[in-house]
Amino acid sequence: MTNETTSNQQRLVVKLEENAMDSLVHGVEHHLYGRRNTDWKYVILHVFHAVELFLKARLAKHDESFIYKNRKSGNTVGSNVRSHTFPFCKSGRKKLRFLAILLG
Numbered sequence: 237m238t239n240e241t242t243s244n245q246q247r248l249v250v251k252l253e254e255n256a257m258d259s260l261v262h263g264v265e266h267h268l269y270g271r272r273n274t275d276w277k278y279v280i281l282h283v284f285h286a287v288e289l290f291l292k293a294r295l296a297k298h299d300e301s302f303i304y305k306n307r308k309s310g311n312t313v314g315s316n317v318r319s320h321t322f323p324f325c326k327s328g329r330k331k332l333r334f335l336a337i338l339l340g
Contacts, residue, residue: 245300249293256289291338298337 263282266275295302 245296248300249296252289252293252296256286256293259283259289260286295337299333302337 259282263279263286266278266282270276270279292303
């Protein structure tokens, strides 16, 4: 891996982690200071978003290809929670590596 690639990867991870922390803080603020009936919805939404971004940051530290549908477009993948599939993990070996990274 070149120094430029490593530097870009580090910037991506920091961006993901910063955005995750912002979402987490926003969710906690809704929990602590919310006065409306809809605040719980936003607590769940923002905390879930934070967890997703923290997981993507963890994956990006190892291999950016785990988090992108298309690197050029910048679109990241989601998971199909119902079928427990991850569209970016086509091979069994890649799925095992993905799970090993997440489980630490």
